Amino acid sequence: MTVTIRPARPGDEAAILRMVVALAVYEREPDAVKATEDSLRATLFGENAQVFAHIAELDGAPVGLALWFLTYSTWTGRPSLYLEDLFVAESARGTGAGRALLTALAxxxxxxxxxxxxxAVLDWNEKAREFYRHIGAHHSKGWEPWRIEGEALERLAAG
Structure with missing residues (x-):
């Protein structure tokens, strides 16, 4: 079994969507995914794309996904890479695919x-937290994630 990592490319949309849905199921939000192959194509491969992805393949079959984008830190004066989603199919866990994806992103x-x-890591996902600690990552203390979406976002945008 050989794990390879490569940047996502046009034609990967169905595999990416499959992994996004599988991640949503794992994260106990099976109905939350609104993305489509078309929306993924537009955001990942359209003109001026701002979202990127890497695919892990095991013997040529897609088994993992790292979807990311750039943010910016005014304190460091440099960009930051934000990992939105990391997913490895259950059948491929323990093969090194997750670590290989994170290495590629590093x-x-x-x-x-x-x-x-x-x-971000869900507070109940101890396996993921353990994995991240193992590679040298740490939990950022003091900062809490906040979000505005749906109707509240529409109200704010309307002024």
Whole structure:
């Protein structure tokens, strides 16, 4: 079994969507996914794309996904790589695919001059937290995630 990592490319939309849905199921939000192959194509591969992805393949079959974008830190004066989703199919866990995806992103971050990589982890996902600690990541204390969406976002946008 050989794990390879490559940037996502047009034609990967169905595999990416499959993994996004599988991640949503794992995260106990099976009905939350509104993305489509068309929306993924537009955001990942359209003109001026701001969202990127890497695919992990095991013997040529897609088994993992790291979907990311750049943010900016005014404190460091440099960009940061934000990992939106990391997913490895259950059948491929333990093969090194997750670590290989994060290694590829670390190289991407370094090549882009990023000061750091950030991501969020569900508080109940102890396996993921353990994995991240194992690679040297740490939980950022003091900062809480906040979000505005749906009707509240529409109200705010309307002024």
């Amino acid at each position: 190289k991407e971050a370094r090549a882009r001059g990023c000061a750091r990589m950030d991501w």
